[in-house]
Amino acid sequence: MRLFPFLFVLVLSLGQSVGRAAEPLKVVSDFEGASVREVEIDQETRTISFMPGGDPLRGWPCWWYFRVDGLTPGEAITLKLRGSSVTVPTRGKPLGAEWAMPAQATFSTDGKTWLHTAKGKKQEEWMNYSLQVEGTSAFVAWGPPYTPGMASAFVKRMAEQSPYASADELCRSRGDRPVPMLHVMEGDRKSEERFGVWIQARQHAWESGSSWVAQGFTEWLLSEEPEAAWLRQHAEIFIVPIMDIDNTATGNGGKDAQPHDHNRDWSAEPHWNEIIAAQRQVQDLAVEDRMDVFVDLHNPAPGDPTFFYILPSDLLKEPMIGLRDQFIQLSYARISNGKSSIPMSSKSKTTGPSYHPLWHQMSATWVCMNANPHTVSLCLETAWNTPHSTTEGYREVGANLAATVQEFLAGRPAKP
Numbered sequence: 001m002r003l004f005p006f007l008f009v010l011v012l013s014l015g016q017s018v019g020r021a022a023e024p025l026k027v028v029s030d031f032e033g034a035s036v037r038e039v040e041i042d043q044e045t046r047t048i049s050f051m052p053g054g055d056p057l058r059g060w061p062c063w064w065y066f067r068v069d070g071l072t073p074g075e076a077i078t079l080k081l082r083g084s085s086v087t088v089p090t091r092g093k094p095l096g097a098e099w100a101m102p103a104q105a106t107f108s109t110d111g112k113t114w115l116h117t118a119k120g121k122k123q124e125e126w127m128n129y130s131l132q133v134e135g136t137s138a139f140v141a142w143g144p145p146y147t148p149g150m151a152s153a154f155v156k157r158m159a160e161q162s163p164y165a166s167a168d169e170l171c172r173s174r175g176d177r178p179v180p181m182l183h184v185m186e187g188d189r190k191s192e193e194r195f196g197v198w199i200q201a202r203q204h205a206w207e208s209g210s211s212w213v214a215q216g217f218t219e220w221l222l223s224e225e226p227e228a229a230w231l232r233q234h235a236e237i238f239i240v241p242i243m244d245i246d247n248t249a250t251g252n253g254g255k256d257a258q259p260h261d262h263n264r265d266w267s268a269e270p271h272w273n274e275i276i277a278a279q280r281q282v283q284d285l286a287v288e289d290r291m292d293v294f295v296d297l298h299n300p301a302p303g304d305p306t307f308f309y310i311l312p313s314d315l316l317k318e319p320m321i322g323l324r325d326q327f328i329q330l331s332y333a334r335i336s337n338g339k340s341s342i343p344m345s346s347k348s349k350t351t352g353p354s355y356h357p358l359w360h361q362m363s364a365t366w367v368c369m370n371a372n373p374h375t376v377s378l379c380l381e382t383a384w385n386t387p388h389s390t391t392e393g394y395r396e397v398g399a400n401l402a403a404t405v406q407e408f409l410a411g412r413p414a415k416p
């Protein structure tokens with residue numbers, strides 16, 4: 001007697017799921033940081049072909065980020081990526097596709113938790129990633145996005161949670177966007193008696209992983225670790241999670257932007273507002289003889305491990321060289337032993353005159369040349385194309401970098 005309605009419902013629901021055509025797939029890119037072009041959707045094979053978007057005048061077109069709607073929960077669709085075919089002015093040809101093609105793509109169903117897809121499969125000029133989620137919509141990207149909105153929410157959250165952090169603004173960009181900055185110090189020690197620490201990320205907008213490293217640095221700094229408390233009490237720390245806020249907001253690559261990118265703008269007359277403001281603050285610290293540690297965060301070339309870029313030692317004097325080498329050794333010991341296993345090389349690469357014609361206008365160079373004789377100024381490149389290059393892996397690199405800063409400064413003479 002009770003079997004009939006049960007069977008009826010079963011047949012009805014089977015009939016619905018078999019008979020219902022899948023929703024058409026749709027690509028959405030009308031939000032902050034999104035980037036995609038030349039989209040073609042094959043609804044039969046459930047395949048989305050695309051290449052990265054972005055204006056080549058505003059940087060390398062290697063960043064891609066968009067949302068896919070119309071997914072049937074549990075179905076596997078194919079993301080079919082090729083390198084941008086747009087000519088990059090500084091190269092006179094398109095950018096190598098490898099810059100846009102991580103071994104694993106990144107996806108999220110809620111815009112908060114970012115995961116890797118399985119490894120993509122290369123097929124001629126295409127990279128095919130399989131995307132399968134238990135939802136009807138998913139964000140997909142080159143790597144875990146870190147947008148201006150996320151930076152501003154993070155800085156605000158840290159300032160609300162910690163009495164030692166305040167949410168500041170470095171400046172407003174040429175595009176009139178606020179550039180969030182976090183300022184950290186604990187206790188009554190006067191500013192002049194504190195070590196100065198400057199951490200910045202994303203002078204190149206596509207290098208989203210570097211902002212996650214900055215976030216990990218900040219989370220460790222505001223944690224309950226006794227060493228973190230020591231650092232807050234003995235130093236004044238400035239953290240800028242995104243320097244090139246305009247290109248990050250608009251989904252442009254930033255690197256090699258016209259007239260030159262943020263990391264070729266550290267001259268006597270900077271073009272970008274963020275550099276004008278950062279230089280001013282670094283100079284203020286240097287005047288007080290306390291520009292102690294400056295780290296500029298980046299992501300490197302596709303096959304690179306994590307490493308530091310440094311100036312050739314023949315361009316520097318002691319004590320800068322010895323202090324720098326000591327800092328690098330401490331960093332390597334911590335980062336290369338991290339749980340997340342993002343590979344790090346103990347060998348630094350150099351950014352002297354043979355690296356780039358504008359080598360002297362790069363941030364870490366400029367700070368070496370314009371701050372104090374004891375300043376440690378470095379560029380840390382964190383590997384992005386490894387299975388561990390996730391939000392967790394990046395944050396752990398940042399936490400280890402912060403612990404390195406503490407360990408290094410604890411061995412330095414106290415400020416008078």
Ligand SMILES: [Zn+2]
Binds near residue numbers: 207
């Ligand atoms: Zn870079």
